[in-house]
Amino acid sequence: MYKATIFVTLKESVLDPQGVAVKGSLHSLGYAEVKDVRIGKRIEVLIESDNRRKAEQQVREICEKVLSNPVIEQFRFELEEVA
Amino acid sequence: MRFAVPVFPGSNCDLDCVHAIEDVxxxxxxxxxxxxxxxxxxDAIILPGGFSYGDYLRTGALARFSPVMKGVKQAAESGKLVIGICNGFQILLEMGLLPGAMLTNDHLQFRCEMQTLIVENVETPFTCKYAPGEAIRIPIAHMSGNYFCDPSTLAELKQNGQIVFRYxxxxxxxxxxxxxxxxxRKRNVLGMMPHPERAIADWMGSEDGKKLFQSMFAYWKENCGAA
Incomplete structure (x- = not known):
């Protein structure tokens, strides 16, 4: 069994209105040092598999087909074997 | 002309669309x-507005895997008229029947108000009854209507006259x-954020949405015959 921890974020070129709003709030709290905030998603997927490469490929496919929209988003993931 | 209005868990403008076709x-x-x-x-399909699958993951992202969308895709490919309104537009983008993607509104507000649009292209089955450049009043009600595409897609949209309405x-x-x-490109699939089905009677504040449905009917009658 493998656990994939997937991070989906907006591409650098795409404006993140949520991040901009949070940055504004942090500034009004006095954290003038905050230069940028970007918000994304963290998704955990458990895959029943005894083959790391196959699991990795499946996670990639899932990310490309469903979990991210390639027009606006990018993804990366970590894979760890779990009992 | 027979219209279908697919209903997903979370759709909420489906009956408005049904009434619009019946009334108009x-x-x-x-x-x-x-x-x-x-x-x-x-003969035609109207993907209604609402919050299909609770907008989980991304707006419209999960509805595209519903069985009915296989049929919708076939209909679109065979040249039948398919219109996606609001959440329906978001679904069409997610399934790739239209290019681009939808982002959260830049001000993060849910906007629900009457909106003036300019009809940019009247040479489509959905707008043939409007005048070129006509200003029409159609309400909007959304939080993710911030249309986005890359510069090459935008150039293509312009070149092919695919931009149908502008705010x-x-x-x-x-x-x-x-x-x-x-x-x-074939102009038989339209996606729009504003709700023409909510602008079909004087008491709604505008009747400007009527001509969209009348355009579809006129196009169908002329091209597919009154079978």
């Missing part, structure tokens, strides 16, 4: 539960070049 065209229209795959008996006045959501609605 007096043509047969049926809500179709999203588990039904075969929609071949219909007049202030941009209500940050949409690129004030895009409110686009069609595919």
């Amino acid at each position: 065209l007096q043509e047969p229209v049926e809500p179709v539960w999203h588990q039904e795959e075969d929609v071949s008996r219909f 007049a006045g202030d941009n209500p959501n940050g949409s690129i070049e004030k895009i409110a609605g686009i069609c595919n």
